[in-house]
Amino acid sequence: MSGFDWNVILNNRGLLLQGLAVSFQLTLVAIAGGMALGTVLAMCRLSRFRPLAIAAGSYVNFLRSLPLILVIFWFYILTPQIVGHPIDAYSSVLIAFTLFEAAYYCEIIRAGIASVKAGQVNAGLALGFGQFHVMRYVVLPQAFRNMLPVLLTQAIIMFQDTSIVYVVGVRDFLTAADVVANSNNRPVELYSVVAVTFLVICFTASRLVGRLQRKYAL
Amino acid sequence: MIEVTGVSKWYQQFQVLKDCSLTIKSGEVIVICGPSGSGKSTLIKCMNGLEPFQQGEIKVGDVSVGAKGTDLPKLRSRIGMVFQNFELFPHMTVRKNITLPQVKILGRSKDESDARTIKLLERMGLPSQADKFPAQLSGGQQQRVAIARALAMDPVAMLFDEPTSALDPEMINEVLDVMVALAQDGMTMAVVTHEMGFARRVANRVVFMDQGSIVEDAPKEAFFGTPRSERAQLFLSKILQH
């Protein structure tokens, strides 16, 4: 190994930063999409209408049994053929992430609701609140607080998972670094930078989540 | 006031309540006791419809609890209930805990509710705790807030499910004192408790349950004097020995 070459990083910082931006963007869109769809799925799973609950449950369990990479391939190669018109890699990855993460968010939201003790529901009912109001004033606020750290942790995991889009060539941070590494023959520098950058971002984020958790612990 | 007639309840095969009958007249205080798992909590929860039952009838005033068309939320708002674990809403301040139900359920104005809240907290001996969160209070204080929350709905009767059994010995008294005062003010009360001192002081009748049945239902004096069932005698001797 011939010394650590900082220049290759500095010279290509534009490309790398763009990649990082793509990673963030993917994360944000997938969180929004995944949360929205995940909430709907959670409501379906908790619904008293059995077929709906079963359908949602099967969806969640099925997706959770697959590797993300396979789901990405499915949507990357197959959706265009199914829908009959072209879809670029970035959009197909967004769809894959949203549908995939929704399954995970669904479980988090469901667990959050289940974490509120039955006694609290009883207390709400005993005061004279209706079912809906018990949900609205008693269960959901506590559920949300309970699951907030897990939701955020999942977001951090997802941020890391965005690196998997490498396999379909979407220019996220890792892919950008890979391109630079290959064209400059500097894998050691570039892959190290990727690792350290992720480490710093994710570590900081998880510390913040930890602090938040302590602050809002009930 | 509350009339329980021949109520039975099953969890799947297991029968928790066996043909229970009980009447609580207006202004009366009854104490329900009995060994663990005998169905005391279940019985009391049936009274405001928190637990459904399969046989028998329960009437509160002239509303039948088990009937199909009954407006349960409305019924429940007229009966206060206090739980073993307080069950204050942990994400609201004490004030909010007491005010919110008044506003949302009774439709009282904010100001009126707030005034009532403050008055009740004073009555409970907690004037300065309104803006704390439940977790910042001691168990005894939390339970008094829970009582205040129930009273804020102006209930016609109060149900207590072992209100002191989660408390440290020192705090039991501050809660019992409040309950004694309440009883002396003429509140109709059904209290599940092992605090026989409390029963001696204010109960009109003591009900003893075992394995889902009401085994004894006697005026306090009779109960402590000569409980008729062997089971109750054994229970009392154990409770009172130390």
Next chain:
Amino acid sequence: MIEVTGVSKWYQQFQVLKDCSLTIKSGEVIVICGPSGSGKSTLIKCMNGLEPFQQGEIKVGDVSVGAKGTDLPKLRSRIGMVFQNFELFPHMTVRKNITLPQVKILGRSKDESDARTIKLLERMGLPSQADKFPAQLSGGQQQRVAIARALAMDPVAMLFDEPTSALDPEMINEVLDVMVALAQDGMTMAVVTHEMGFARRVANRVVFMDQGSIVEDAPKEAFFGTPRSERAQLFLSKILQH
């Protein structure tokens, strides 16, 4: 037997024990009581080195607990300890709970340990429960198993930290009876408890703690007769009222 001299302990800034001194002679039974948070558990845990302390000295026999070179596991194996929540090992049967420490710590043979286990269970009135798991027993039975487990190590003294306060009222007695028998057999015991009936029956001395200090340390008769400190009087009145 156990000699506590001028022990102080801090959690960061907070002083939990303030210059506590106490002597327990061989064969003596002392009861420690006091309000919640007064440091009773901490003091008793210091005696077998479960909690470190910063000042003072504790001697068990002629071993100094706080000293650097002390073989704590060995010391602890000679002092039995019983906890409020029993702390039986939930993944082992009752038999295993009692036998394993004998084999692993004392190096007894399997057979010998087993024989001892059976004998102790009989003494505790639990001959047929050996192959159940702790969670399948009632609280009172679990606590008696815990006592058997401690006795299996042939301890020279026993420490009890509120052994009955997690028990249903009905079960308190079965545990106290065992403890009374133990005291009458001449075991050296330090017992944190609020069961004043027990104290009255077998204690040699009663120690009253408040805010980390030992406020009273008096023979039982003197304590129940005229406790000197105001705090102890208040405490006693609260404990005994109901």
Next chain:
Amino acid sequence: QTGGALEKIVQSKTFSIAYREESVPFSFIDSSGKPQGYAIDICLKIADAIKEEYKLDKLDIKYVPVTPQTRIPLIANGTAQVECSSTTITTGRMKQVEFLAPTFITGTKLLVRKGSGITKIEDLEGKTLLALGGTTNEKAAEAEIAKRKLNVKLVKVKDHPQALLNLEQGRADAYTSNDVVLYGIATMAKDPSQYEVVGPFYSYDPFSIMIPKNDSDFRAIGLRTMSRMFESGEMEKLYKKWFEPGPTNINLVMSQELKNAFKLFSFAD
């Protein structure tokens, strides 16, 4: 499927070119990230022809990056209308896509380290060979290995640079690809003189431009444009620009086979 490729180009006034990032000098990105290369230049000519023929006021060029794995689906599903790189014509691929005239003729060879003593595939017995997944070269090498019952470990890589990286780090002994590609890759090495291209041709690969199936008008305009370029000598000029020697250190004189192919595809109007 909505309309033909040509109809879509004319309607949207956009021409989507699928390009590769590392297929030097056919299709690659320069340091500013702009796609260029021999095949790209040809495709741009086709774009000009369309613009002229349909009298469009403008025709935007949209570049779609592809990899060997994605190029066929992306052309098949219409994400891009032409794939301009170094794709070999095969009948298997014709089930999904169509091809225009040949642009280059090459064949499968091996890139090895100088002095390794490897000159043909048999020398790889017990060694590691890299191949790009999904290429004709991989299949050719696989067939050759099977035919000779060799014990060669075939490891798949994602792209040419990854292959070079594996070679440079000493993780493999050879990389199989088209000879021209191999010459191109060797120039990207830290020390190009360390590498050589060896072996007989294990397959014979005419390159061409891929287009979607079932659009005869589009195919016609593509073939017509190329035919004109062959005839006018424009194609030879382009070849010289990129290969004799190109801007990328390649120096490859036009082979007789390619000259013949150009002649064969110069049709009369």
Next chain:
Amino acid sequence: MNYSWDWGLLFRSPHIGWIAQGFVTTIEMAVLAWCIAMTLGSLIGTLRTLDNPIAKRIGTLYVEIFRNVPLLAQLFLWYYVIPELLPASAQKFVKRDMADPQFWTSVVGLGCYTAARVAEQVRSGIQSIPRGQRSAALAMGFSTAQVYRYVLLPIGFRTVIPSLTNDFLGVFKNSSLALTLGVMELTAAARQIEEYTFHSFEPFAAATVLYSCVTLLVISLMRVVERRTRIAGNVGTAR
């Protein structure tokens, strides 16, 4: 959509062989990586529950590093970067002499990554045990090692079996990332068939079915294990 289905191609040689081989490779990687993860993870997780601040620090450092870098980046580090930092002889070994370097690099990468997760489970399992259990065991005269051996680890592991199952399934699914290093595991096999036949639905469907089936199988298996190892009564409520 004009797609010509050909499910038969899955069962034709050599495709069926690729799938079978890919499936076996996936399972092998998952199992081997899991062994690493369990051993290392239990150790690290235990370190984090000790009272010794240095041990704690080491455990925390490991977990934070391996949890906060994407797995794919870790695989690249293991494959392209770490060997470059080794002395020449060791380099030669990991790159060439070692049998199947891609496979083993992936196994180690997956194992170390998953170990961080296992460590967290083990830690939370041990910490979920009421503090009194530790005190009780110490009060009996057990040494710290014995307390872990006989009390904390057996209880801790039982309580986290469901989460450990999830982690195993995680490593099973994550093994698909090894395709980026050129390992022919299940997903890579599906891709290869696609590349050779230009049929994408069939091979990916086959891979999907296989992944799902293994997941289902593991879940039902672990239910049985859970029932077997469940502490009679209930751990959580043994107070």
